[in-house]
Amino acid sequence: MSSIWWIRRDLRLQDNPALGQACAEGSVLPVFVFDPVIWGAAGPVRRAYLVNSLRSLNEAMGGHLIVRSGNPVDVIPDVAAHVSAQTVHIGADFGPYGSARDLRVETALTNQARSLIRTGSPYAVAPGRVTKSDGTPYRVYTPFFRAWSEHGWRSPAADVTPDWLAAPSLISEPLPEVSEAVHLPEVGEAAAHWRWHEFAQTALASYDEGRNRPDLAGTSMLSAHLRWGEIHPRTLLADLNDSPAHVVFRKEIAWREFYADVLHHAPATARTWLNPKFEHMEYESGPQADEQFDAWTQGRTGYPFVDAGMRQLLNEGWMHNRVRMVTASFLVKDLHLPWQRGAAWFMKMLRDGDIASNQHGWQWVAGSGTDASPYFRIFNPVTQGLRFDPDGDYVRRYVPELGALPGKSAHEPWDHPGLAVDYPGRIVDHAQERDESLRRYSAIGEDKAPLPKSD
Numbered sequence: 046m047s048s049i050w051w052i053r054r055d056l057r058l059q060d061n062p063a064l065g066q067a068c069a070e071g072s073v074l075p076v077f078v079f080d081p082v083i084w085g086a087a088g089p090v091r092r093a094y095l096v097n098s099l100r101s102l103n104e105a106m107g108g109h110l111i112v113r114s115g116n117p118v119d120v121i122p123d124v125a126a127h128v129s130a131q132t133v134h135i136g137a138d139f140g141p142y143g144s145a146r147d148l149r150v151e152t153a154l155t156n157q158a159r160s161l162i163r164t165g166s167p168y169a170v171a172p173g174r175v176t177k178s179d180g181t182p183y184r185v186y187t188p189f190f191r192a193w194s195e196h197g198w199r200s201p202a203a204d205v206t207p208d209w210l211a212a213p214s215l216i217s218e219p220l221p222e223v224s225e226a227v228h229l230p231e232v233g234e235a236a237a238h239w240r241w242h243e244f245a246q247t248a249l250a251s252y253d254e255g256r257n258r259p260d261l262a263g264t265s266m267l268s269a270h271l272r273w274g275e276i277h278p279r280t281l282l283a284d285l286n287d288s289p290a291h292v293v294f295r296k297e298i299a300w301r302e303f304y305a306d307v308l309h310h311a312p313a314t315a316r317t318w319l320n321p322k323f324e325h326m327e328y329e330s331g332p333q334a335d336e337q338f339d340a341w342t343q344g345r346t347g348y349p350f351v352d353a354g355m356r357q358l359l360n361e362g363w364m365h366n367r368v369r370m371v372t373a374s375f376l377v378k379d380l381h382l383p384w385q386r387g388a389a390w391f392m393k394m395l396r397d398g399d400i401a402s403n404q405h406g407w408q409w410v411a412g413s414g415t416d417a418s419p420y421f422r423i424f425n426p427v428t429q430g431l432r433f434d435p436d437g438d439y440v441r442r443y444v445p446e447l448g449a450l451p452g453k454s455a456h457e458p459w460d461h462p463g464l465a466v467d468y469p470g471r472i473v474d475h476a477q478e479r480d481e482s483l484r485r486y487s488a489i490g491e492d493k494a495p496l497p498k499s500d
């Protein structure tokens with residue numbers, strides 16, 4: 046008998062329970078569907094990442110991948126009928142769009158007397174599994190982390206040797222053309238494992254110290270590999286011990302799991318404020334707001350740390366967590382724009398763009414999310430730069446106009462007129478906008494709300 050392995054967020058052959066289930070039934074047809082809804086929303090770096098990763102996976106499968114484009118609700122049942130597959134195997138998707146789509150595909154398959162079988166997920170512990178003793182979901186990270194750790198997770202799944210189905214009458218569409226101009230690291234399953242081993246040997250032992258510095262290689266840079274399932278978090282967790290640095294790294298993996306859990310229980314928060322009172326805050330709109338938004342997207346706000354991050358995002362589709370927090374804070378608290386606007390730009394541009402981590406990372410910064418940053422924590426883009434990029438190396442790397450400014454002076458080009466040629470002036474005055482932001486937060490009563498429990 047043959048079955049279909051429908052690939053979505055698990056672009057890997059190792060430690061893949063859904064593929065394992067498919068193999069247990071006989072020969073396997075690997076299928077990827079380019080859904081115009083998802084593909085249409087992706088920017089050039091994200092597209093290039095996906096296509097390169099699929100190319101690498103296809104090579105590892107001896108060229109057996111079948112690529113289709115269209116609505117999976119039509120395409121998957123069509124392909125299943127073509128090869129007479131009784132079952133379609135997937136790793137479960139817990140995002141609002143993906144889970145609703147899977148239900149529709151399941152109905153279409155059931156109508157043809159076929160079945161959709163979900164095995165595993167992109168998480169060590171599937172969203173919804175860890176709840177409080179009364180069965181309600183956690184809204185605060187620290188108790189979630191405790192319960193998640195106690196729950197535990199499976200060991201990596203055993204390796205399989207798939208018997209790929211050759212279906213000569215089924216011709217794959219070519220992979221879409223993508224921009225050659227984007228800067229990507231190595232992608233694919235082998236690259237993900239290589240990166241994990243390299244990080245484990247060089248920076249993991251000092252991760253608790255080094256993880257806040259965007260000018261240094263102190264973090265794993267595994268987020269896109271995890272996003273596309275080129276490596277599973279189980280594989281990482283299995284290698285960790287209880288040293289302080291490893292515990293901090295495990296806690297970061299748990300943030301990803303926490304946000305997936307929060308979104309699973311409150312799917313509308315992909316678009317709306319988790320704390321509904323933030324809907325009534327005063328936000329900017331109109332031509333000036335649009336102009337400032339554009340300056341932010343293009344890395345031309347006049348604040349070097351913000352601009353370096355936004356230009357890194359444009360060029361590489363990635364940003365360090367510290368810089369994500371500072372650039373997001375600038376959009377929400379200096380430009381007074383709703384977090385959704387910034388989050389949509391990040392989702393389009395990030396190669397690791399993940400609906401749960403992104404939307405809830407943004408809501409944390411905006412103060413409307415779980416365990417949110419308190420309303421008065423307004424990142425100062427200059428002092429953040431001086432603190433976390435003390436020699437200015439990070440900003441000079443991404444903002445060439447600041448190349449003539451030595452050391453930390455790159456963070457304050459306005460103090461060195463004539464050296465920062467062609468670099469824009471500041472589009473807003475941070476001190477003024479900070480006060481304005483506090484006023485808007487007070488107007489919705491945030492200054493009277495109890496402070497969130499911190500980690």
Ligand SMILES: Cc1cc2nc3c(=O)[nH]c(=O)nc-3n(C[C@H](O)[C@H](O)[C@H](O)COP(=O)(O)OP(=O)(O)OC[C@H]3O[C@@H](n4cnc5c(N)ncnc54)[C@H](O)[C@@H]3O)c2cc1C
Nearest residue numbers: 264265266267268297298300301366369398399402403406
């Ligand atoms: C506004 C904003 C938007 C974000 N958008 C995304 C996104 O779309 N996709 C995404 O994967 N992460 C997102 N993050 C979280 C975090 O910035 C990235 O996961 C991290 O920078 C990736 O770099 P790394 O792999 O080197 O992380 P490391 O520091 O090496 O951490 C290891 C892994 O833990 C997870 N992780 C670490 N920090 C977080 C966090 N705060 N929240 C959730 N997971 C975390 C990631 O999977 C990461 O790869 C966002 C954070 C903010 C503040």
